[in-house]
Amino acid sequence: MSFFWTRGAASRWPSCRFDPVAAVVVRDLSVARGGVVLLHGLAFTVEPGAALVLRGPNGIGKTSLLRTLAGLQPPVAGRVTGAGEDAAYAGHADGVKAQLTVAENLAFWAGVHGRALDDAVFRRFDLAALRERLAGTLSAGQRRRLGLARLAVTGRPVLLLDEPTVSLDAASVAGFARWLQDAHLAQGGSAVIATHIDLGLHAPVLDLAPFRAPADAPGSAHEAFL
Amino acid sequence: MRALVLRDLRLALRAGGGFGLGLAFLLIIVTLVPFGIGPDRALLGAVAPGILWVGALLAVLLSLDRIFALDHEDGSLPLLVTSPLPGEGIALAKAAAHWLTTGLPITLAAPVLGLLLDLAAPARLWLLLALALGTPALSMIGTFGAAVTLGVRRGGLLLSLLVLPLYMPVLIYGAELARRGAAGEAVTTPLLMLAGITLATLALLPFATALVLRVNLR
Numbered sequence: 001m002s003f004f005w006t007r008g009a010a011s012r013w014p015s016c017r018f019d020p021v022a023a024v025v026v027r028d029l030s031v032a033r034g035g036v037v038l039l040h041g042l043a044f045t046v047e048p049g050a051a052l053v054l055r056g057p058n059g060i061g062k063t064s065l066l067r068t069l070a071g072l073q074p075p076v077a078g079r080v081t082g083a084g085e086d087a088a089y090a091g092h093a094d095g096v097k098a099q100l101t102v103a104e105n106l107a108f109w110a111g112v113h114g115r116a117l118d119d120a121v122f123r124r125f126d127l128a129a130l131r132e133r134l135a136g137t138l139s140a141g142q143r144r145r146l147g148l149a150r151l152a153v154t155g156r157p158v159l160l161l162d163e164p165t166v167s168l169d170a171a172s173v174a175g176f177a178r179w180l181q182d183a184h185l186a187q188g189g190s191a192v193i194a195t196h197i198d199l200g201l202h203a204p205v206l207d208l209a210p211f212r213a214p215a216d217a218p219g220s221a222h223e224a225f226l
Numbered sequence: 227m228r229a230l231v232l233r234d235l236r237l238a239l240r241a242g243g244g245f246g247l248g249l250a251f252l253l254i255i256v257t258l259v260p261f262g263i264g265p266d267r268a269l270l271g272a273v274a275p276g277i278l279w280v281g282a283l284l285a286v287l288l289s290l291d292r293i294f295a296l297d298h299e300d301g302s303l304p305l306l307v308t309s310p311l312p313g314e315g316i317a318l319a320k321a322a323a324h325w326l327t328t329g330l331p332i333t334l335a336a337p338v339l340g341l342l343l344d345l346a347a348p349a350r351l352w353l354l355l356a357l358a359l360g361t362p363a364l365s366m367i368g369t370f371g372a373a374v375t376l377g378v379r380r381g382g383l384l385l386s387l388l389v390l391p392l393y394m395p396v397l398i399y400g401a402e403l404a405r406r407g408a409a410g411e412a413v414t415t416p417l418l419m420l421a422g423i424t425l426a427t428l429a430l431l432p433f434a435t436a437l438v439l440r441v442n443l444r
Contacts, residue, residue, distance in 0.1 A: 070308050073444040089308055093301020099240040100233070111229025112309045154309075 018157040018188045022082040023047045024069070029078035030213065033064040037076055040213040044206055046082075048157070051180070051191040051201050056208035062194035063091070065208070066160045069192060088156040090164060094147030098136030102127050102146055105135055106153050113154045124179060125149040126172070140167040148176060152183075159184065159191040165199070177201060227311060227319045234323030237296075244292055248285035248328045249335055255281040256339045267344045274343035275353050275404035282332045282357060283364065283393050289328050290368040290389065291375070291382045293320050294439070298376055304443055313436025321362075321369040321432075329361030345408075352407025356420065360400040363424040366431050367392045373435045376442040395423050 029042040038061030046052045054062050067073050069080055070089035096105055103122075110117040122128040125145045130138065135146060144167050151159055159180075165173045177199040180191060185201075193199070238245040259277050260270060297303040306316055336357050337350035345353065371389035375381035403416035 067304075070304075072304055072308065085310075087308070089304065091301060091304065095300060095302035095305040097233070097237060097300065097302065099237055099242065104233075104236070108229055108233045109305075109309075111232075112306065112311055114310060150305075 018048075018155075024080070024082040024087075024158055024190060024192065026069070027079045029065075029068070029080060030076040031061050031064045031068050032073075032076045033061065037213040038064055039208060039211045040077070042078070042208075042211050046158075046190045046192060048188045048190050049185055051185055051193060051203035053199070053201070053203050053205045054192065054194040054208060055196075055205055060208050060212060062208065063162050066091070066162050066192065066194060070160050083158050083160070086156055087158040087160050088151050088154045089160045089162075090147060090151055091162045092166070094143055095150065096135045096138075096143055096146055099134065101132050101134055102138070103131045105146060106149060109150045110153045113156075115153065115155050117153065121149050121152050124152070124183070126175070141169055141172060144168055145172060145176075152179070157189040159189065159193075161191060161193045161195070163195055164193065165195060165197055173197070173199070227315045230306070230311065230316065230319040231323045231326075234320065235326060238323070238327040244289055245327050246331070248288055249331050251288055252278075252281045252285045252332055252335065252339060255284070256342050259343065271344040271346060271349075274340055274345040275349060275356075275408065276401050277343060278336050278340060278345075278353060279356075279360075279397055279401045279404070282336065282361065283390070283397060285332055286328050286361065286364045286368060287386055287389065289324065290372050291385055293324055293369050293372040294376050295372070295381075303376075303439075307439060307443055313439055314432040316439070317369055317373070317432040317435035318428075321366045321428075324369060325362050325365035329357075329365050333357040333361055348410075349404065349408030352413075353404040355407070356400045356403040356416075359403075359417075359420045359424055360396045363396050363427045364393060366424075366427040367396075370431045370435045370438070373438040373442065376439065396420070399423065 024046040026042055026044050030040040031038050031042070038059075042065070044052060054065065056062055064073070066089065068075050069083045070087050071084045072089070097108075100108070103117075106121065107117045122131055125148060127142075127145060127149060130142060135143065138146065144164075148164060165176065168176065180199070181201060184191065193201075193203075237243050256277065259273075263269060263273070294303060297306065307313060311319075333354060337345075337354050340350045340353060368389055371385050371392070374388060375385045378384055399416045399420040403413055403420055406413045406416060
């Protein structure tokens, strides 16, 4: 079952070529969740065409770091450049509407990002047979594939992936890694990936454990209204 | 923005989307009122604009917590906020979709429901006008309230407490416009005030809603 890009096929999908973008640069970043500083002194650079794999035990702040890069929460200290407007975030939830079909879901995200929906994306994420199925009737793995297909639809060059392979089977994981390598990174895109499994990417691994903030680090006061 | 409005309309029309709930609620209120205050036709006709306005308010209130809560649950709200759509655009699109699925049907149905309360023909037209002018403000204020209570467990009651006082000016001028119009009195003041309130909410609240959304998604 080979449903993702094969080598060379990506060039037939010109909409996935990215304009040259700046590298994602993180300097002296501190990240908090719920007023508790989790990571501090974080610094790395992800060049276009490169990926960075985040490792670390549960609760160290991988999700909070990705949300900070995506602009969903402000950093406690430090600077992030090159992500934000260029980044597509994929978290634990897929953002899939159960009452809409697979095609309607993807068409919506294409519309929000001002792009046309390319039929190729259904083939590449093995969704062709599921096009007219209501997303609510998909299995967890199929739903995750739909969530990942959204990333291709947005056409954004920087992917921020939080455990992207959860509930995918081995073939789908391999297919997704191939898509990431051949159709995204090879086209000048970049990615920051928090994952516990080896995707087989030629990407450096950043262990977050040395950046764990001390328990008495100054907290942040960014709380919700209610 | 168009994509978001169209998606919300489609979701509202699908199973479990809640379209028509507000309308059915208003119908029940209008049916109950004559049982409560008796079959005095003159009295019913006199209170009909007020009853229909309060009913419309409560019917709109019913569907407010769906505006952002469903998108928050399935994770699409953070994806929307990080999309090229500006936060203000999201707020306006959400309010527009809410008005099209609740405010507009209520506006169109109210004159017909007025028949049940023996509302006179000219009064029905004035009520239609007043609701058409006022319900967009109800949706916009409600969208703001939904953003403020985002992520609060069982935020529905809190949302009502927050939003109903803000609805008061719309109710006052809306009901007054319908009453004066029906009685043949001067309508300029309530008409201008109601239009002004609606325009002011549409101009200001999208910005407040966008800000609150960002803070609540942190």
